[in-house]
Every structure is written in structure tokens, then in C-alpha cells.
Amino acid sequence: MSVLALILVFAAVCLHEVPALIRSKFWRELVVFFCVAGLAFALGLLMLIGVETPNPAVWMDSAAKWMISLFR
Numbered sequence: 001m002s003v004l005a006l007i008l009v010f011a012a013v014c015l016h017e018v019p020a021l022i023r024s025k026f027w028r029e030l031v032v033f034f035c036v037a038g039l040a041f042a043l044g045l046l047m048l049i050g051v052e053t054p055n056p057a058v059w060m061d062s063a064a065k066w067m068i069s070l071f072r
Helices: 002-024 029-049 054-072
Strands: none
Touching: 029 054
């Protein structure tokens, strides 16, 4: 049931956003929207079915420490 709710929510978001992007002929933004929405949908689906997903905050912390070390 949760998977169906996820699909319905993403369908509603797409039905709200996509027509305006098409009317305005924002093709690049439309491609980016579908890429980001697809990644978000995949991550949400993986979390719903119980797959252990990595925490991106750990990666961001490591990247920030690396960038700070470049300036020292």
C-alpha cells in the first residue's frame, strides 16, 4: 500500500510540474526534473521495501573535510 502511495504522490508532482515546463519550452529543466525525480523515487522505493541505504551526510562530511584540508 505504501508503494502505491509513493507512486501516486510522484504522479501528482509530475502532473503539477511537467505541463508548465512543457508550455514554457524549458526542455533542459524538464530533463533535470525527471532525473532528480527519478533518483528521489528510486531512493524512496528502496527505503520503503527495506533496503539499507547509505547516509549521504557521511559522504558530505568527508568531502567538506577534504576541501578544508586543501586550504590549509
